[in-house]
Amino acid sequence: MNLRRQTRTVRIGSLQIGSTHPIRVQSMTTTNTADAEATAAQIRTLEAAGCELIRVTVPNRESAGSLKRLKQAMTVPLIADIHFDYRMALLAMDAGVDKVRINPGNIGSEERVREVLRAAKQRGVAVRIGVNSGSVEKDLLEKHGLPSPDALAESALRHIRTCQDEQFDQVVVSIKSTDVRTCLEANRRLAEQCDFPLHLGITEAGRPAYGSIKSAVGIGGLLLEGIGDTIRVSLTAPPEQEIPVAFDILKATGARINSPELVACPTCGRIDIDLEKLMAEIEERLAGETLPVRIAVLGCVVNGPGEASEADIGIAGGGGMGILYRGGKAVARVKEKDMVDALLAEIEKIRAERAQAEPAAKS
Numbered sequence: 001m002n003l004r005r006q007t008r009t010v011r012i013g014s015l016q017i018g019s020t021h022p023i024r025v026q027s028m029t030t031t032n033t034a035d036a037e038a039t040a041a042q043i044r045t046l047e048a049a050g051c052e053l054i055r056v057t058v059p060n061r062e063s064a065g066s067l068k069r070l071k072q073a074m075t076v077p078l079i080a081d082i083h084f085d086y087r088m089a090l091l092a093m094d095a096g097v098d099k100v101r102i103n104p105g106n107i108g109s110e111e112r113v114r115e116v117l118r119a120a121k122q123r124g125v126a127v128r129i130g131v132n133s134g135s136v137e138k139d140l141l142e143k144h145g146l147p148s149p150d151a152l153a154e155s156a157l158r159h160i161r162t163c164q165d166e167q168f169d170q171v172v173v174s175i176k177s178t179d180v181r182t183c184l185e186a187n188r189r190l191a192e193q194c195d196f197p198l199h200l201g202i203t204e205a206g207r208p209a210y211g212s213i214k215s216a217v218g219i220g221g222l223l224l225e226g227i228g229d230t231i232r233v234s235l236t237a238p239p240e241q242e243i244p245v246a247f248d249i250l251k252a253t254g255a256r257i258n259s260p261e262l263v264a265c266p267t268c269g270r271i272d273i274d275l276e277k278l279m280a281e282i283e284e285r286l287a288g289e290t291l292p293v294r295i296a297v298l299g300c301v302v303n304g305p306g307e308a309s310e311a312d313i314g315i316a317g318g319g320g321m322g323i324l325y326r327g328g329k330a331v332a333r334v335k336e337k338d339m340v341d342a343l344l345a346e347i348e349k350i351r352a353e354r355a356q357a358e359p360a361a362k363s
């Protein structure tokens, strides 16, 4: 169990971000925001996938013109992504967005950043200060020689000071880089020096296969250290594909578990059951299940009791049959075709046991 870094709380519409709240998953639409219909359709797809905050780019007035309609059509908080033109941030806030993301390094001047912060404070809108390798100020690049972790962290801290100067604390901060090591180091340094919630991500992680691994290493590495309050996996793919990857990173790190965890052996010559078929069926039948329960599925009984003892439920192949374990003890021997039904029945028992234990624990 990892300890979360303590942060202050930031309200983003109906959600709160920070160490006393679950780590939230977010993504960004890829449609032209000016096309409200297409963007609303993608927002619906993201919401259905479980996305908890959705960001849209607002590069011009036409895009800002869609925001009111988008806001009305969605249930999760809406974030406006602003580059270069601070006036788009002001228009987005007028349209009712819950948060704006600015990169102070490309907004033009500190005064313009301050103007955005003042407007956000007045309207109760949160702001993400986003720093990346390409936006580090000239003087910091000269001082550090390159956009190093120190340069990135110093840049973010400089912008945080501007927020504090404006007595504005509804701020989430992100430092992103395509280089995993730089991203990890920069966020560690920032985490030590401020108590604002951090948004984690590896930019331009790439196509789903490698991008998911890169994101898991970068985001997951920080989550294991208790750093991170909201995450975005950036993949070159339809954005809804980012959501299960993000939730799997949260699950694998133990940072937030809201679905069953399936542990399975890699199989070998001892295999005594069609494990791949069994896993596919389990995955299919558990789709949408939210009970945090660990299920170990093993190809034979050699490691069955041992492996299953660390899981809530274990299944091991045995002579064409399946052996069901609870807490490492074999509790039933069932036909292979009945395994998944038996597993689901055990899940229901666990659900009932936990529901019964909950009020007892509270009383």
Ligand code: SF4
Binding pocket: 265, 266, 267, 268, 269, 270, 271, 272, 298, 299, 300, 301, 302, 303, 304
């Ligand atoms: Fe092989 Fe059995 Fe281990 Fe699976 S559990 S890898 S089948 S020995």
